[in-house]
Amino acid sequence: MNKVHEIFNGRGNSIAYAIISVIFIVVSEDWLKTITVNSKWSETTNYMIVRLLICFAVFILGNVGYGIYRKIRRRVIINRNNCSIQVEYGDLLKVTDGKVVIDFDECFTTKVGEEPSDIKPFSVCGQYLSKHPIDDMHRLIEIAGVQPERRKSKYNNQDCYKPGTIVPNGNYLLMAFSKLDQNGLGQLTYNEYVDCLDKLWSQIDLWHGTNDVYLPILGSHITRFDNDLTQQELLDIMISSYLISPKKMKKPCKLHIMCKEREGFSLNKIFGVE
Numbered sequence: 001m002n003k004v005h006e007i008f009n010g011r012g013n014s015i016a017y018a019i020i021s022v023i024f025i026v027v028s029e030d031w032l033k034t035i036t037v038n039s040k041w042s043e044t045t046n047y048m049i050v051r052l053l054i055c056f057a058v059f060i061l062g063n064v065g066y067g068i069y070r071k072i073r074r075r076v077i078i079n080r081n082n083c084s085i086q087v088e089y090g091d092l093l094k095v096t097d098g099k100v101v102i103d104f105d106e107c108f109t110t111k112v113g114e115e116p117s118d119i120k121p122f123s124v125c126g127q128y129l130s131k132h133p134i135d136d137m138h139r140l141i142e143i144a145g146v147q148p149e150r151r152k153s154k155y156n157n158q159d160c161y162k163p164g165t166i167v168p169n170g171n172y173l174l175m176a177f178s179k180l181d182q183n184g185l186g187q188l189t190y191n192e193y194v195d196c197l198d199k200l201w202s203q204i205d206l207w208h209g210t211n212d213v214y215l216p217i218l219g220s221h222i223t224r225f226d227n228d229l230t231q232q233e234l235l236d237i238m239i240s241s242y243l244i245s246p247k248k249m250k251k252p253c254k255l256h257i258m259c260k261e262r263e264g265f266s267l268n269k270i271f272g273v274e
Contacts, residue, residue, distance in 0.1 A: 016062030020055055076273045078239065083248040085239055085255045087267060092216055092258045093127055096171075099208050101200075101215035102128045103177035105186055106160040107153050108141065108167065110134050117155060117184025124216050128172070140167050140174070155180035163192060164199025168207050175200065178223045187224040197241040204255075205247040213249065214256040231262065236271045 029047075037049045075088035092100060104110075104125055110133075112119045112126050119126045134140065144167045153160035161176035168174070177196065178186030188196070196218075204213050218238065220231040229237075235257065242248060242255060249255060259265070267273070 012063035012066035013059060015066055016059045019058050019062060023054060023058070024051075070268050073267060076267045076270060078243075078270075078273065081243055081248065082250060083243070083255070084251055084253075085242060085257065087235065087239075087257045087259070087270060087273075089261055089267070090258045091260075092124055092214055093131065095214045095256075095258070098212035098214050098256070099171055099173050099204075101166075101173045101175050101204070101213065103175050103216065103218055106163060106176050106179050107155070107158045108137050108161065108174065108176060109184075110137050115184075117180070120222060123221055132169075132172070134169070137167075140169055144168060153180050154182050155184045162199060163188070163196035164203060166200070166203040166207055171211075173204070173207055173213070175203070177218060185224065186222060188219065189226045190229070193219060193225065193237070194241060197238060198245065201242060201245040202247040205249065208249060208253065210253065212254045212256060214258055217257060217259050220259070231259070231265045232269055235259070235265075239270070 032050050033043055033047050035046065035050045037046050037053070041049070074090075075086055078085040078087070102125055104119075109117070109119055110129055111117075112121055112129050114120075119129060121127070121130065141161075146161060146165055146167055148159040149162055151160065152158060160179070163177055163179065165176045166173045167176075178188055179192065181187055217231055217235050219225065219229070220234050238257060
């Protein structure tokens with residue numbers, strides 16, 4: 001039944017319905033009756049067949065065209081609850097026209113390397129630190145007036161910060177994200193992830209000013225979860241969390257979630273997007 005519903009009620013068919021309506025409004029019946037499909041048929045039969053052929057051709061072209069559009073599109077925009085989210089393929093570190101969220105671990109580690117506790121060079125944070133080294137992270141934290149949590153990190157008993165907490169650094173919003181285990185590896189439970197997002201939206205509301213905000217799909221690389229969440233699922237959680245948050249950026253400001261194309265992920269699979 002779902003397949004049948006998709007065939008007759010998909011976005012491609014909606015476009016086709018609209019085109020057909022315009023054609024039959026603009027093109028006169030008298031002109032359509034001049035078209036002969038088979039000379040042995042009556043005028044009425046030819047007229048009905050012509051209309052059916054037009055409908056069939058437009059349905060085919062509408063769905064093929066929409067299928068091509070879905071295949072090549074690079075972004076989707078979700079407008080709901082007086083806010084706007086744009087999910088797009090792109091390089092977060094090439095953004096120059098807004099605030100960019102960079103996710104760190106809970107201790108704001110800045111050492112890039114291959115040790116378990118190091119920031120990995122291929123991560124967004126690792127690439128950011130390679131381009132913009134931070135000599136004194138504690139100074140940035142102090143300037144922002146951010147206080148550590150009462151608890152200590154499981155890794156080396158260091159000061160740690162609540163996931164979702166932001167420390168601004170120019171056009172970049174440095175965010176505490178994954179908690180660390182005894183080996184310095186990033187981990188979060190599902191509930192901690194949701195709480196982190198709630199904190200993040202309120203922090204973005206505090207620091208974005210009048211700028212758009214860009215961020216990656218949080219947790220989609222090496223963060224370990226208690227549930228096995230795919231990049232697609234993480235994105236849906238982020239979108240749902242933002243839409244119900246009372247701390248959304250008001251239009252015309254927009255939240256951009258940037259990602260790279262990868263196997264098993266598609267903009268067309270985002271919940272609620274056609």
